[in-house]
Amino acid sequence: MSCPHVATALLHPPTPTQQVHKDDCTQCFDTPDQLWGLDVCLSCFNGGCNSPDRNHSFQHYQLSQHPIVLNIRREPKPKRGREESPAKILKLSIPGETEEDKYETKTVVKCLACDGLELDKTIPAIAEVVNGVLSALSSTKQSEVKAWEEEILPCEHTLFLEQDEAKVLADQDLAHCSQCDLKENLWLCLKCGTLGCGRRQFGGGGGNGHGIAHFEQTLHPVSVKLGSITPDGTADVYCYLCNEERQDPDLAKHLLRWGIKISERQKVEKSLVELQLEHNMKWEFSMTSEKGEELQPLFGPGFTGLKNLGNSCYLASVVQCLYSLPRFQERYYYPSGDLPLTLEPANDLETQLRKLGDGLLSGRYSNPPNPEEQLESPYAKGIAPSMFKALVGKSHVEFSTMRQQDAFEFLLYLVQTIRRASHQNLDADPTTIFSFVVEQRLQCLACKKVSYRTDVQDNISVPVPVKRLPRESLEDKEVFESVTLKECLDLFTQSESLEYTCQACGSKEGAVTRTAFKTFPEVLVVNARRFELVNWVPTKLDVPVVVPDEPFSLDDYFSTGLQPGEELLPESPSTSENVFIANEAIMAMLGEMGFPSTRCEKALYNTGNSDPDAAMNWLFQHMDDPDIDDPLDLGKAGSDLEVSEDSVAVLGDMGFTAAQAKKALKETGGDMERAVEWLFSHPDDNGTETPADQSERTEVTAGDATKPAAFKLHSIICHKGASVHAGHYVAFIKEKIGEQSSNGPEDTDWVLFNDEKVVRGGEVDEMKKFAYVYFFERNRG
Known part of the structure; x- marks a missing residue:
């Protein structure tokens, strides 16, 4: 049976700057790892789940009339033994892991207008678009990479680079390291044109360090990674004197000195930014009690963690505290799955706030790991708030980056963002609490x-x-x-x-x-200012503040x-x-x-x-x-x-x-x-x-004047580190653990939310004394 919709559908490969939503559904947190996979629209590249109970892919088709989709389904490959990560790792030493290394990927092209009819992927009009989708950076990676790249600046060594006499490098000169036979992770010295392999990476492989050896012998500062060069002029440029990744505004001219035309190059290897993101998201933190015992993982509704996107713990701690409050739960969690009708759900704040509510509160994504996964980690995988972070932070000079941020500043910014989106409809504004x-x-x-x-x-x-x-x-x-x-x-x-x-x-x-x-x-937010100015620099002080467990009066x-x-x-x-x-x-x-x-x-x-x-x-x-x-x-x-x-x-x-x-x-x-x-x-x-x-x-509308005004501690955001712009944030929230029984009251306890890890207890009594932000709930009882 042929499909008449291929000829009329607006099919085209994604451009380098176009968002391709292939990591998760734009309206829920289903990913290609689910049994039903993820449908990517081949007209606008929206990602929609294909689950039996939601099927956001079909909803998108009904709204957009874009019938042709690529279904992507992934199955994790067996993992190798886990290595202990070093205390610090340089960007140049981070190993790459491809999608092929991690997953077995299966793809099917379907027409939703023909009841999911499977189409031939080799049809030229389809094959080009499918290849473009599979090879493109996902919208998540694209926004993360952009955020990292915004922090990379030129230095005096790239701006005032003096190159040696010009020479043309033949193809064989660029095929492998000048000192060994390695053909990947090759770095070209922009000063003299010498090609050397990268540093030996953690875990072995990657290079023999001939690039850094060349610098140590010559002090030629700037090199470019050949496999990262794109036709539009971006590439990994590293300054060994600064020991940092840098920008080279004249990269095309500097490469042409050695006979390399940038317009003819193609990116064939992961950039340092992409490798850095992978490493940051694998970083692990200790989850044991003071006695060294493993803390009890929790699963189910309200106990879903948020994956660290690379320095995003400030966002995770704030979001967990907000969505633990009844008003936010009532406002943004719709068990029926109701969502706004919009052609661009990834760019709609209301959709992303409801998506976050469903992800955190439904329990759909908080399940105990299977026996094989248990060997690697006893915690649920959590959900990645990538779309939410990209959307909320895109207009902010700091929250759009991948740097660690101040959790209290982000809380204030998020409250104002939600309030502006609510306009004059106070009933729709949960921040009035x-x-x-x-x-x-x-x-x-x-x-x-x-x-x-x-x-x-x-x-x-x-x-x-x-x-x-x-x-x-x-x-x-x-x-x-x-x-x-x-x-x-x-x-x-x-x-x-x-x-x-x-x-x-x-x-x-x-x-x-x-x-x-x-x-x-209704909810009093208190920021404890524990710092002094030393030479105009705020210095954090570990002053313990004793907070009562029982309600106190204002x-x-x-x-x-x-x-x-x-x-x-x-x-x-x-x-x-x-x-x-x-x-x-x-x-x-x-x-x-x-x-x-x-x-x-x-x-x-x-x-x-x-x-x-x-x-x-x-x-x-x-x-x-x-x-x-x-x-x-x-x-x-x-x-x-x-x-x-x-x-x-x-x-x-x-x-x-x-x-x-x-x-x-x-x-x-x-x-x-x-x-x-x-x-x-x-x-x-x-x-x-x-x-x-x-x-x-x-x-x-701003509170009420009735008394008594009694408040009880509901949750805290804690920070470990010398500065609020570095270190690590976690949240402790008082939660109902079990249902109320006939034998006694419901079981409540403190729950620690540490990125994707959600556990019962922890050193909350000690952390309460040093919390950075306190949430006190009005006690009406």
């Missing part, structure tokens, strides 16, 4: 008049008092006295004195300020507002008059940390004047600006500023409306970077010239 109102009271010490201002917040960042214990010698590790959570909250809400010129009486005697809760959230930190007999200070000039009044309480807080007042004022101006953590992050990011200590200049800010339409278009690509983009640019003098910061600091500003009154949202 974090919102509450703080009230700042300021009183002049001379005339005793007061002012109150309210701000909506999603978290508090509390200072941790540092109490050093004596050390016997300077070589001993610093030890700190334990402090309680109550001490941190007392410090956060205590009255503070500050310099102040009263607008009512003109006195410069100063004022006193205090921050308190005007409403309380009633003592409630603000009662304007009291009888209090007289209000006159209102400050509006910002429309080109005057900026910095938040006094936050100015004082930043000043105590050692930041100069001019820098503090700039930080508050650029981050919305209400969030001390955002201001602090701005200060760290801009401390090297040449004008950082210049007085704040508001000359260009204002409604009369002409904004660039190109800048408006760039911000539009990030998801902001033209009105929002224009207002942000006007408020920040046309500075793109500051405009982005302003937009993230003003999530509720729709860009109108006169912002809508925020009092209604403040009073009605």
